[in-house]
Amino acid sequence: MSCRTEEDCVNSVPITSTEVNDVAKSELQRLRSAHATVAKLVVDDLVYLPIFERLEAELVAAEAKEKGDPIAYARAAIAAQNAKL
Template sequence: MGVHVSTAYRMPLAFRPGMSARANTKAERELARLRKAHATVAQLVAIDLVYLPIFDRLEAEIAAAEAELIKDPIAKARAIAASQRKRT
């Protein structure tokens, strides 16, 4: 008799109670996308400082996405406040 692998084992490792596995995966994909863009823009900043505002904006968005992912309202508020300070 062979062993059948259940679909329950396909659940993401970072699953958090109260959040669907699909939504959590979407949030993690968005965070990965932001981090990749941040790394790309970091290379551009090294070439030309004109990209620095984009780099700063991505840092703020990463902080907010991380806070959202861990469900920390204080961290999210701080990330939003930091983002607003950088814009002014």
């Protein structure tokens, strides 16, 4: 099989469920780290509060998704979307 573009080749590579889980866990770790960092910034300056609230909502959504609860994930995803507005 030949690819017309590099993106075609990348998109045709199968991804295992283990790789998907690893990506999800690394994203969760990244969100937790960012959340903790921004929490410290909020203590010093409230200008960071909207960022903290957005990260909080995204973290809750990611944790609900990892637990496999579709209803909790849907609710958290809506809250995360509203936090971005």
